[in-house]
Amino acid sequence: MSIIKSAFRVLRFGSAKNQLFSLESKTCRAFSVCNKLRQDASDANASKINFYVDENKEKGYAILKLNKGPVNSLNLEFLTELNIQLEKFEESKEIKGVILTSSIPNIFSAGLDIMEMYQIKQDRGSQFWTALQETWIKLYGSNKIYIAAINGHSPAGGCLLSISCDYRIMSKGPYKIGLNETLLGIKAPFWFRDTMINTIGYRETEKALQLGKLYSSEEALAVNLVDELADSKDLITKAEEQMSKWCAIPTVARELTKSSMRRDTLSKLIAQREADTQSFIEFTQRDSIQKSLRMYLESLKKPKKSSA
Ligand SMILES: CCCCCCCCCC/C=C\CC(=O)SCCNC(=O)CCNC(=O)[C@H](O)C(C)(C)COP(=O)(O)OP(=O)(O)OC[C@H]1O[C@@H](n2cnc3c(N)ncnc32)[C@H](O)[C@@H]1OP(=O)(O)O
Numbered sequence: 001m002s003i004i005k006s007a008f009r010v011l012r013f014g015s016a017k018n019q020l021f022s023l024e025s026k027t028c029r030a031f032s033v034c035n036k037l038r039q040d041a042s043d044a045n046a047s048k049i050n051f052y053v054d055e056n057k058e059k060g061y062a063i064l065k066l067n068k069g070p071v072n073s074l075n076l077e078f079l080t081e082l083n084i085q086l087e088k089f090e091e092s093k094e095i096k097g098v099i100l101t102s103s104i105p106n107i108f109s110a111g112l113d114i115m116e117m118y119q120i121k122q123d124r125g126s127q128f129w130t131a132l133q134e135t136w137i138k139l140y141g142s143n144k145i146y147i148a149a150i151n152g153h154s155p156a157g158g159c160l161l162s163i164s165c166d167y168r169i170m171s172k173g174p175y176k177i178g179l180n181e182t183l184l185g186i187k188a189p190f191w192f193r194d195t196m197i198n199t200i201g202y203r204e205t206e207k208a209l210q211l212g213k214l215y216s217s218e219e220a221l222a223v224n225l226v227d228e229l230a231d232s233k234d235l236i237t238k239a240e241e242q243m244s245k246w247c248a249i250p251t252v253a254r255e256l257t258k259s260s261m262r263r264d265t266l267s268k269l270i271a272q273r274e275a276d277t278q279s280f281i282e283f284t285q286r287d288s289i290q291k292s293l294r295m296y297l298e299s300l301k302k303p304k305k306s307s308a
Pocket of ligand 1: 070073107109111112113114115153155156180187189279280283284300301
């Protein structure tokens with residue numbers, strides 16, 4: 001059961017009951033829009049393996065490895081598949097927690113697939129944004145323990161995935177993490193911002209978001225964007241050690257505590273999902289934004305200087 005649902009339970013007889021049930025029904029409507037997409041995604045991607053799941057039911061946790069080459073960029077189909085998997089974890093009685101990592105060396109996730117924002121039709125854009133909202137609500141609102149084992153670069157949407165987890169361990173190395181949206185000419189959505197504030201505090205977020213700052217792993221540790229650094233070869237072992245520690249905490253007390261910390265941030269998006277999607281569509285259709293995205297895409301496609 002998700003944090004949102006348990007929040008409804010806890011407050012069932014309280015004065016917030018009507019407001020929360022209205023939030024829940026809005027959420028359910030938005031989720032049902034995704035049902036057909038889910039079916040399409042599972043049909044279309046039956047032959048592709050965009051992530052691996054390694055479940056250790058004896059120990060009570062799973063390892064989810066993102067595997068969508070070349071850079072785990074998040075497009076509609078990938079997000080839809082991930083949402084199905086997150087739901088399976090949430091419903092599992094055996095799985096208490098999930099280690100989220102990537103099978104692609106040096107890359108955790110390059111964030112949102114920029115092609116989902118560039119010259120995209122309104123319908124697709126709307127489905128894409130709804131799927132992204134759902135991923136965040138499921139991850140940030142999960143009752144399970146999520147530990148991010150960040151094995152490489154984690155910009156923008158990759159950073160959002162990481163900060164939606166409960167604990168972050170990052171590989172030592174020349175990797176970057178942060179919300180760099182302003183460098184693409186766009187403003188980070190309020191729920192990206194709020195998740196960042198909840199992680200590193202207001203002042204640091206204000207600087208980081210305006211500058212589009214990408215932190216090195218050492219800098220990320222210094223501002224609590226990540227909780228721990230590890231040598232690449234030890235990353236998963238360290239994540240498993242941490243997971244055992246979290247799994248040993250009394251479950252209901254931990255879940256209620258997590259829920260109480262995250263409920264307000266989640267409710268803010270849930271109350272205005274449709275308006276947020278409209279803002280995304282309106283914003284990304286602006287000529288100035290399309291121009292910025294085109295320039296950014298071109299800079300990504302430029303041949304890289306040889307290191308030799
Ligand atoms: C009123 C307000 C309303 C709200 C408005 C909302 C507006 C939208 C808000 C959301 C915005 C942003 C969130 C995002 O996540 S945007 C994505 C940001 N990501 C990045 O900036 C990362 C870009 N990528 C990199 O920096 C590097 O690729 C890397 C991750 C460091 C890896 O480097 P590498 O050298 O190993 O690989 P590289 O050669 O660069 O890339 C390989 C190929 O992959 C393509 N690619 C990389 N990143 C992306 C991406 N994010 N989307 C799509 N494609 C990507 C790259 O172009 C290469 O392609 P090719 O092989 O040359 O064809």
